[in-house]
Amino acid sequence: MNLAFSSKDLLFQQELQAFLAESLPDDIRERCARGLIVGNEDLIRWQRILYDRGWMAPNWPVEYGGTGWTLTQKYIAAREFAAACAPLPTFGITMLGPVLIAFGNAEQKAFYLPRILKSEDVWCQGYSEPGAGSDLANLKTRAVREADDYLVNGQKIWTSYAHWANRMFCLVRTDAAAKPQKGISFLLIDMDTPGIEIKPIIGLDMGHTLNEVFLSDVRVPVKNRVGEENKGWTYAKYLLQKERSFVARVAQSRHLVQRLKSSVSEKKVGAVPLLGSAEFRRRMARLEIDLQALEYTELRYLSKELQGEPVGPEPSILKIRGSEIQQGLKQLLVESLGMYGVPYENDSMKLSDSYMEVGPDHRHGILAEHLYGRGATIFGGSNEIQRNIISRMLLGT
């Protein structure tokens, strides 16, 4: 495995760094750097800057508006965007776009893909239901064909940002008699269709990102189905693969390491600086070593892909270790801040409200971020399920 970047890649890296330094708005950078949620309007503001630069969809083929970057360049870009604290791409870019490109018809591609690129549509993901999360094939939301429409009834849950979205890609059951995986279809639903109700779920962080979505006699035109009826499981799995790629979030964790060290640099335990205390150093070293090992695993995976070798259990391994390391770093950050790590003022999570602060400015929002981060080992397929996948692949059990 050759870890050195070519001179062309190094130039590309410099170009990215210059663009990010110049074009990423300071207020958005600041919110991301502190782990605060970036609002919908700010996200769109940033995405339009990326669109103008032609860098909105690195993972899409060039003919649909992709960047044409090599795998190494995509890796460098992901690293630089994270290091600059740029917001992560949204569901339309990372998940739905690739599914439409692979399985959508010409009309769907022509209509939806440019709208995603220009941030004209905000998408949410209607997969999970009560009783159908890890066991996704158990989903119960029904879609019954009536002439040129499906009539959809059921409930989705944990739908991130449904309250921002104007469209939802959704799994529905179109054949209740078939085996669970065989009777599912993949529908694109306008969120302003009559019969859709969104109820917020307030998280441990007291923030509103999650929702329940209730669907009662929602009419969805058949032309909004992606691919064939009852073949939705194939498209759903393809999408989940996309969701789990680049999940290690090494660059974000590296940023967190720096933030942790600078946030606690003034702190003392008695007369001893915290950074010099044996316990802190032991925990910090453990996390940094784990992060280094994760980075090498990610690079090995990338190297395999570059050589066209089949992908093994790596995405699951990256998901497990990456989410655990993120949680470990945030936990240490909260604990290290002592009493200042405890309170959180959700109402003051806007930068302009920082006069409300309890404690030093840098702790602003940290506990809320840590609590939201508890979900990292659950979403995108819980870590227990990823372990099952690894054992099935490697041990055949």
Ligand SMILES: Cc1cc2nc3c(=O)[nH]c(=O)nc-3n(C[C@H](O)[C@H](O)[C@H](O)COP(=O)(O)OP(=O)(O)OC[C@H]3O[C@@H](n4cnc5c(N)ncnc54)[C@H](O)[C@@H]3O)c2cc1C
């Ligand atoms: C912050 C956040 C955002 C989310 N956003 C979305 C979204 O936008 N759209 C969407 O569709 N979903 C979303 N989800 C839902 C997420 O995909 C599910 O929570 C996840 O798939 C787990 O399903 P579940 O909650 O039903 O838990 P369950 O499946 O009920 O699992 C409960 C526990 O049992 C364990 N378990 C279950 N089965 C097994 C098994 N066979 N072997 C070992 N352990 C097992 C699980 O790992 C877990 O620890 C989000 C979740 C979170 C936390």
